[in-house]
Amino acid sequence: MRRSRCFPVPRWLGGGGGGQRRTGVGETQCLAFVRPFLAVLSATWAACQAGVTLSAGPQDGQSVDGVADGDVLETDGRDEGPEEAEEEGGLCPVWVTSTARGSLRDGSRENPFAGLQEALDERGECAHVILAGEPDATPFSLAVDLEVREHELLLLEGDPDAPNPPALVGVGEESGLRAWGTGVLVLMRLSLQNGRAGRGGCVDAEVGALELREVDFLGCHAVAAGGAVHVIASAVTVANCTFTNNVSDEQGGGLALDGWTENITLEVVGTDFRSNSADEGGGMAILAPVLDSVVSDSMFVANSAGWRGSAISGYLGGQIIGNRFERNRGGAGGGALTGSAGWRGAEISRNV
Secondary structure, eight states: OOOEEOOOOOGGGTOOSSSOEEEETTEEEOOGGGHHHHHHHHHHHHHHHTTOOOSSOOOTTOOOTTOOTTOOEEOSSSEESSSOOEEOOOOSSEEEESSOOSSOOOSSSSSOEESHHHHHHHOTTOOEEEEOOOTTOOOEEOOEEEEEOTTOEEEEEEOTTSSSOOEEEOOSSSOSEEEEESSEEEEEEEEEEOOEESSOSSEEEESSEEEEEEEEEESOEESSSOSSEEEEOSEEEEESOEEESOEESSBOSSEEEEOSOSOOEEEEESOEEESOEEEEOSSEEEOSOOSEEEEESOEEESOEEEEEOSSEEEOOOSEEESOEEESOBOOTTBOSEEEOGGGGGOEEESOO
């Protein structure tokens, strides 16, 4: 683990008295090139204040009389003072494989954690987890519980160098990913499959905000809302994803956005909803009274609803623009699109 030594940076050099400037989780930047200069300057200034005259700077291993408590001097290659001015930060990003490579697991790319739950439990302050994309690897377990901390943006992404997104597969009942907290959760370049749950078959998230980017949802099933995804959040973004063969026994075969307030934003762009089914909202159900929503440049093909809204159902108070609706089948309520009170402010245009 890399250890960093830092020293007090004077405020007139742009510092705040502490020697570290954070550039990201687990990273520090030290102004090492001015350390010898500042050590001499600090000692000289303190000595002058104490009435001590120095004919030369401090020598290696030599202390300087009159230096104020808390000053840091450069001696024999070590920083000396009342406290060691270094920070023990964990590795970031954290790497994880589906199975253990060996007994040493520190989250590095060479010694990744084994299983997503272990990586999440051991990540410390790191908010970036990369799932390694190994050829013919055993799929990851989708049954994961995680907390998104306050003010945190937690990114779970598939290996950007892998040809295919790593798969997370659910086995048995209650086998989906569960997330809670007030921060932002981002899922990117992943394939989530066969999750089962009471709601949100593959993902059930009650978080500050949720972003899904380049994520494939396949064969997920929920008894209640959200065959693949059930989310309660103030902002939801779904970009370049696919929802295929997901089922909800109630609402939102692919996606169900839930909540109670109108100040929720929803953006769905470049996403493919195909062969999903539910009693209401075969592709997507907007259960929250959302007035600020955009569904654009997406495909809704062969989705079905037992009652109504074979493609989209719910509060459609925003924009539905430039999408393609094809072979979607509704029940007694009929219609590819069926809306609640939000229809009054909806703009529906340039769809095919």
